[in-house]
Amino acid sequence: MNEQEARQLTGRRRELLDVLPGLRRFALSLTGNAAAADDLLHDTVQRVLKRGLPIEAELMPWCIRVCRHIRIGHAREAERDDPGSDAVIGRGHAQSTVDATLAKLPDEQRAVLELVAGEGHSYSMAAAILDIPIGRVMSRLARARSVLIEHCAPEWQAPPARKAANHE
Amino acid sequence: MSDAQQELDDEILSVCHDGELPPTEAEAVRRRLAREPELAERLCAMQYVDDAAAGAFRGLDRKPVPARTLELLHAAEAEHRQRQLESASVVPLRQPVAAQRRRLFRWPVAIAASAALGVGFAAGALLPDDVRSDAGKTAGQHSCERGPASRSDVP
Numbered sequence A: 001m002n003e004q005e006a007r008q009l010t011g012r013r014r015e016l017l018d019v020l021p022g023l024r025r026f027a028l029s030l031t032g033n034a035a036a037a038d039d040l041l042h043d044t045v046q047r048v049l050k051r052g053l054p055i056e057a058e059l060m061p062w063c064i065r066v067c068r069h070i071r072i073g074h075a076r077e078a079e080r081d082d083p084g085s086d087a088v089i090g091r092g093h094a095q096s097t098v099d100a101t102l103a104k105l106p107d108e109q110r111a112v113l114e115l116v117a118g119e120g121h122s123y124s125m126a127a128a129i130l131d132i133p134i135g136r137v138m139s140r141l142a143r144a145r146s147v148l149i150e151h152c153a154p155e156w157q158a159p160p161a162r163k164a165a166n167h168e
Numbered sequence B: 001m002s003d004a005q006q007e008l009d010d011e012i013l014s015v016c017h018d019g020e021l022p023p024t025e026a027e028a029v030r031r032r033l034a035r036e037p038e039l040a041e042r043l044c045a046m047q048y049v050d051d052a053a054a055g056a057f058r059g060l061d062r063k064p065v066p067a068r069t070l071e072l073l074h075a076a077e078a079e080h081r082q083r084q085l086e087s088a089s090v091v092p093l094r095q096p097v098a099a100q101r102r103r104l105f106r107w108p109v110a111i112a113a114s115a116a117l118g119v120g121f122a123a124g125a126l127l128p129d130d131v132r133s134d135a136g137k138t139a140g141q142h143s144c145e146r147g148p149a150s151r152s153d154v155p
Helices: A003-007 A011-031 A034-051 A059-081 A097-104 A107-118 A123-130 A134-152 A160-167 B003-017 B023-035 B037-062 B067-089 B096-126 B129-152
Strands: none
Touching (some): A011 A034, A011 A059, A011 B067, A034 A059, A059 A123, A097 A134, A097 B037, A107 A123, A107 B037, A134 B003, A134 B037, B023 B037
């Protein structure tokens, strides 16, 4: 959308346009796949426009919550249609080792990683958005980072022998 | 190092990396980092994978937001403007300001009338007895004078 088209939007619709890129990245963090992320983004915008949002609510956290609920709903539907299928995640378009590893992470770890490392949200904000305790944000983030280090930065993995020697 | 210890270290490092550790604990981690190069390397690795992950998520920004999603916003904007136009063209049946003004006038008038009535009764009660009896007699005379006359009118 060019600037002139964007100027035609007012109020919440304009604000929604501004948060679309961040919301899209969050959708990607949930789906692990660009096409599925765009579908999820579309559904989220549609629902927010249709149902509106409470006056006191902040737009981005609210949209993220809606996005997450829709994603959970989609995953449940897909699971009901084809139990045990991993295709619901829409994985398999990995471009690199990082993408591939990110795609293999559980959705909830990827979402926390995106909110904190990607969007720069604080732990308390991420916890509020995802409606989980701060402790869970910490543990999910640490686990996600450990897996990423293991797969994407093996040179930083200290060899077990060296580790053991250091602790003797 | 056991897996559990590694996991604990990773969690502490991760929190420290995000600047969310309380100052005293952060200081303790900093001392450990100075002592243990492996831990410092691990922290660097966290920064590296964070950047890589953020880059992977931001890769999507290079592609434009799908047109169908933007159309949703434009359709909502058009609908909003239509609603505004419709609400602007409706003429209210009663002028709200005039109605409010009328409502405001009602109370003082009622209060003034009640006060006048009260003053009238009070004045009547406070009148000296002779004035009141004179007034009573005059009223009685008038009624007696008029009474038979009015009765005689009756066929």
